[in-house]
Every structure is written in structure tokens, then in C-alpha cells.
Amino acid sequence: MSTFDENPNEMQNNILIVEDDMAIREMMAFSLRREGFETYKASSGNEALEQLNQVHPDLIVIDWGLPDMSGIDLIDMIRRDDVIKEVPIIMLTARAEESDKVKGLERGADDYLTKPASMLELMARIRAHLRRSSGFETNHRIEYKGIVMDADAHEVSIDGNPINLSLTEFKLLKLFLQNPNKLLAREHILNHIWGRNTFVEDRTVDVHILRLRKALKKHHKEKWIQTIRGVGYKLAHT
Amino acid sequence: MSTFDENPNEMQNNILIVEDDMAIREMMAFSLRREGFETYKASSGNEALEQLNQVHPDLIVIDWGLPDMSGIDLIDMIRRDDVIKEVPIIMLTARAEESDKVKGLERGADDYLTKPASMLELMARIRAHLRRSSGFETNHRIEYKGIVMDADAHEVSIDGNPINLSLTEFKLLKLFLQNPNKLLAREHILNHIWGRNTFVEDRTVDVHILRLRKALKKHHKEKWIQTIRGVGYKLAHT
DNA sequence: CGATATTATGACAATAATGTCACCAAGCTG
DNA sequence: CAGCTTGGTGACATTATTGTCATAATATCG
Structure with a gap:
């Protein structure tokens, strides 16, 4: 039970955002940073994988429609990595793609949100997942x-x-x-x-x-x- | 120094409504005023920005479909302003716009509502956001x-x-x-x-x-x- | 420039919180 | 059961916190 080895004083939650639309990506990063998270950004699947060699985020938000690979493919590759395969993943899908929801969840996303979603809801889910995976409230x-x-x-x-x-x-x-x-x-x-x-x-x-x-x-x-x-x-x- | 008048004994919440449809705008203003809010109105993005030079509202309600710029552009500009970039924004979108074009664009908003929305619900969300951002009555x-x-x-x-x-x-x-x-x-x-x-x-x-x-x-x-x-x-x- | 209202500050007494200890009680082992 | 280990509990000294007051300092306004 190493989950409480963390001193809450030093806990910093890192979140990786994988989203190709710059406007959305930056907005999300802004909002997350405002809430006290450390953010890392990637605009494509490959960029995300590159980032993941360096950073082990506590949670990943992935857009379903990426330029070089589908979000599901990216999830697949993440889940194959022994080091980070346990990281919570929240998937973003456009409403039209809703039928893929089950697919996304089955393939290894922990949660999904349909766009447009409010930042408030995204934030709530992020917190919920971090709580679950770390056993502690996120630091406010x-x-x-x-x-x-x-x-x-x-x-x-x-x-x-x-x-x-x-x-x-x-x-x-x-x-x-x-x-x-x-x-x-x-x-x-x-x-x-x-x-x-x-x-x-x-x-x-x-x-x-x-x-x-x-x-x-x-x-x-x-x-x-x-x-x-x-x-x-x-x-x-x- | 605040650019708007403060009532010493009563924390006055100022709300800016950005909505081009006069009927909706006035109806919202009326309801909000009846609930004790101070309201400011703008019928276009530029008018809103003009207002924001004078008033620093505690919350902004923005209609997605403005005549001179999209709601997201307006949000963008607001979020770039150091003074007011933290103000909660509630976005209003028409149901027809929901599927495709809007996508996740209102992600710079803290919350969104689809029109036609009940004033009751809008009021509830406004209150929730004000509570949250003002530090009163948060409940973790x-x-x-x-x-x-x-x-x-x-x-x-x-x-x-x-x-x-x-x-x-x-x-x-x-x-x-x-x-x-x-x-x-x-x-x-x-x-x-x-x-x-x-x-x-x-x-x-x-x-x-x-x-x-x-x-x-x-x-x-x-x-x-x-x-x-x-x-x-x-x-x-x- | 006074006169007045308002805030800043140091002092103080009462209370609360904290960490440690000594000793008692309860489990555990054989 | 006897002996040992570990946790429970009350007491205590020390320090921190808190609200109030009296007085000094400062701003405001005519």
C-alpha cells in the first residue's frame, strides 16, 4: 500500500493534455493550471508518446480525433507500457461519435466526456479520478x-x-x-x-x-x- | 482600486450579460435584478469588451451566437486580460449549434447551458459559480x-x-x-x-x-x- | 489647520492545543 | 499462567491562539 507514501505537502498532480485543436488545448491548460495542476501538452499521438517518455502524468486527457492516430490507438499504446499503464485516462469525444463510447471505455479509457463539455465537469471528473487513484484529495x-x-x-x-x-x-x-x-x-x-x-x-x-x-x-x-x-x-x- | 461602486454593507454581485437578442437579454436582466444582482448588458462582443473596460463583473453570461464575433473569440479575449481573466463565464448555446460546429470550443467557459434554458437553472448555476469563486459557502x-x-x-x-x-x-x-x-x-x-x-x-x-x-x-x-x-x-x- | 472619525498596534488575560511521560490495561507467546 | 510487548489514559508543562482593550497613529473633511 504505497499510496500513502506521498507527503501531501509535496504532491503535485501532472496532467497530460492530448488535443490537436490549439484553442481548446490552451484553454484546458489554462483552466487546469488555474486549479493548481501542472500541465503537459501534446497535439498528436506521437507527440504524446514522446512526452510520456519523459513525464509520467497522474492523468491523461485524450481527444478522440487526433491527426496521426485515433485516441483509442493511443490508449492502446499507453496501456502496453508497463510503467504508465495504470494512469487514469479521460477520453473526449464529439457527440456524433457517441457510439464509440463503449469502445473507448472497453479499450482502456477510464472515463469519457462528450464535447462540448463544461470545464467544470471536466475538472470534477479529473479530481474524482485523481482521488481514486491516489487515495487522497487533490490539493486545492x-x-x-x-x-x-x-x-x-x-x-x-x-x-x-x-x-x-x-x-x-x-x-x-x-x-x-x-x-x-x-x-x-x-x-x-x-x-x-x-x-x-x-x-x-x-x-x-x-x-x-x-x-x-x-x-x-x-x-x-x-x-x-x-x-x-x-x-x-x-x-x-x- | 475598483472601478465600480461597492456597497459597504452588501457584497454586490455584478453580472454582465452578452446577448444580441433583445428579448432574451432583457428578460435575463430583469430576472437577475429581481434576484438582487446588478446587471450590465451588451448586445455584441465589442460592446461587451467596451463594458469590461469600465466594469469588472463577478460573472459573465455569453451567448454563443453574437453578431460581430463568436462567443469563443470573446472568451479568448477576456481570458487574455490579466485583470479579469479569472472571471467565471457561463456560455449559452442554441441546441442546433450543439453537434458540429461548436464542438469543444466553449472550453474556455466554466460552464455552459443550451438554449432555451430555464431562468431557474441559469440562476442556480450563476449562484453556484459565484459561491465558488467568491469563497463563500464552498463545500468540500x-x-x-x-x-x-x-x-x-x-x-x-x-x-x-x-x-x-x-x-x-x-x-x-x-x-x-x-x-x-x-x-x-x-x-x-x-x-x-x-x-x-x-x-x-x-x-x-x-x-x-x-x-x-x-x-x-x-x-x-x-x-x-x-x-x-x-x-x-x-x-x-x- | 484643527476636529473628528477610523485604523494600527502593543499589551494582556484567558483559553486551547500540543507533545511527552509515567503508569495502567490488554494482547500475545509459549 | 507468566512474562513480555504494545496500546490506552490521565497528568503536566509549554507554547500558541484568541478576543478585547487602551492608546497611538493616521486619514478625512470642513
Whole structure:
């Protein structure tokens, strides 16, 4: 049972996208990267196989219609490789090709999606498969200009330097990272972190902002959290 | 600095509707406004881009068939803009366009809906995306026979009764929930919760197991965590 | 430039969390 | 059963966290 040999702190999920349409490929890569995945791209079956000599992704997304070989052929070749034959594969098929769905699954894809599919659904399935194959939740990573939060590992680093935050500070920063460049009113911060029906002073927010600012300043002198007088605070890198 | 007005006491969600059919556009705007959203309207891609120079909406709804450019082109341009590239986009496609031409092109969108779509469904999806992107009310939920963990809210309940866990207890339970019915060796638990290079006694795990067991027992007399002598522990409901 | 409102900050007390230990209880082996 | 091993448990000291307050600093506005 070597699945939990992985330290969640170091877990990085690599995803290979095999798709010949550049626009789609780049869109997918963009969305995946935004969600904290490392992406590798290939525009043809042969390119994919080349990549697989170098990288062992945790999951592969394959378009059914590739220029040099069908997605199924590619799956076949992947499944023959002892090293990577266990990697989850998600197949993309156009709706017209739906009859091939069974074929694709039988031939070794773990899941398939018909195009057009929403990124949301693709993301959900990717996460589901990674969960299944690794036994762990994928790390939910949030970034903002050098601040990297791994919400699952409960870790934050800024320009690579890990910083230490208390739980409240962590929640506060998370809220900011999820709402970059947005003004967060005190009341909203209170509601979100302490809950709607708690009796905590407004000023308490200030103090925690202070503590968070101190923590952020430790490795980075710049100003991250702006004060919007009379209202609240805002995460913005000036 | 935001370019649009913020209400200090109320987080106002701004939604941009890009739709050339006036009737549909106005109907959507009306419904959204009735639900408390602030709406901005554009009847073409260029008009939308113009709007986006002034307003940074929290979500954009784009019709696939625009007079001056395709929805995908518009998405492309939006995604290239550093300021707003992360905004959730919901794409509307007519059913006739679904099969061929559209293919996976709306992959830059976070979600899509086929027209005619019910306002109810559109509203539901809008809310879902806003929740997700604003950081409010996310639910990363893990369940195991009555134990429900909301990892994002950092809350655990058992058969509906909330229980209080320290951070370490929380991580420990999370590890168990992610690996139900699996034997977790002490060493693995240590690695996962304290990291590989820390100097914590083996027996410390025991103590935290004890504390977690106490917390779980508070509302539920049954045994959740089994001891596997000589190895470690296992989450199993006996 | 004051006068006022608002935020920043240091200090503090109360509480919570954490890791370790010593000792007890329960399994296991022969 | 006797002896050994391993896990359970309560106690404890240490450190971290947290909310509040008083006061200083700063912004805002007439």
C-alpha cells in the first residue's frame, strides 16, 4: 500500500493534455493550471508518446480525433507500457461519435466526456479520478502573485518561503486569496470567519489583519492588504 | 482600486450579460435584478469588451451566437486580460449549434447551458459559480457513515451533531476519512500530519488517536477507529 | 489647520492545543 | 499462567491562539 507514501505537502498532480485543436488545448491548460495542476501538452499521438517518455502524468486527457492516430490507438499504446499503464485516462469525444463510447471505455479509457463539455465537469471528473487513484484529495491550491496557499496541507508560502499562520489568520488569508482585488467589508469577514451568529467585536478583525500583515511581511516587505477606510480591507499587490 | 461602486454593507454581485437578442437579454436582466444582482448588458462582443473596460463583473453570461464575433473569440479575449481573466463565464448555446460546429470550443467557459434554458437553472448555476469563486459557502465534503467533514469550513459533524476538533485531530480524521477501511501505519500517519522530517514520538499518534476517539464518542457511542496491533489504526464502523 | 472619525498596534488575560511521560490495561507467546 | 510487548489514559508543562482593550497613529473633511 504505497499510496500513502506521498507527503501531501509535496504532491503535485501532472496532467497530460492530448488535443490537436490549439484553442481548446490552451484553454484546458489554462483552466487546469488555474486549479493548481501542472500541465503537459501534446497535439498528436506521437507527440504524446514522446512526452510520456519523459513525464509520467497522474492523468491523461485524450481527444478522440487526433491527426496521426485515433485516441483509442493511443490508449492502446499507453496501456502496453508497463510503467504508465495504470494512469487514469479521460477520453473526449464529439457527440456524433457517441457510439464509440463503449469502445473507448472497453479499450482502456477510464472515463469519457462528450464535447462540448463544461470545464467544470471536466475538472470534477479529473479530481474524482485523481482521488481514486491516489487515495487522497487533490490539493486545492490558491495563488496570488507569489502567495501560494495549499488549503489542504494547510500551508502558505510567499515567494517560496513558507510562512506560519494561525488558523484564523489562515482563514482570513484564504478569504482574501479567493477574492483578490476585491473589497471585503468587515461585516463580511466577520460573517465568513466567525459565522453569522457570533458575538465578536468589529475591531477583532483589525487585530487579525494586523497579525496577518505581520506574517506576510516576514519574507516580503511589500504591502499586500490595503485598508479601505470606513469599509474594510482588500488584497492587492501594489 | 475598483472601478465600480461597492456597497459597504452588501457584497454586490455584478453580472454582465452578452446577448444580441433583445428579448432574451432583457428578460435575463430583469430576472437577475429581481434576484438582487446588478446587471450590465451588451448586445455584441465589442460592446461587451467596451463594458469590461469600465466594469469588472463577478460573472459573465455569453451567448454563443453574437453578431460581430463568436462567443469563443470573446472568451479568448477576456481570458487574455490579466485583470479579469479569472472571471467565471457561463456560455449559452442554441441546441442546433450543439453537434458540429461548436464542438469543444466553449472550453474556455466554466460552464455552459443550451438554449432555451430555464431562468431557474441559469440562476442556480450563476449562484453556484459565484459561491465558488467568491469563497463563500464552498463545500468540500467528505463523508463516512454519518461522519460528515466540510474541509473548507473546517467543520465536522457526526449524525448531524457538530463536534469540535483541534487542528491535529481534524487532520487526523481527514486522513482517516480519505482512507476509510484502510490500515494506516503509525509511520504513515506521522509522515502525513507532521511531515517527513520532524521529530515526533510514535506514541504521540496514540495520544491524538485517543483525543479523536473521545471527540467522536461524544455524540456516538460506537467504535470508529480500530487498533491494528503492531501496525497502526483503521477507520471502520463496526 | 484643527476636529473628528477610523485604523494600527502593543499589551494582556484567558483559553486551547500540543507533545511527552509515567503508569495502567490488554494482547500475545509459549 | 507468566512474562513480555504494545496500546490506552490521565497528568503536566509549554507554547500558541484568541478576543478585547487602551492608546497611538493616521486619514478625512470642513
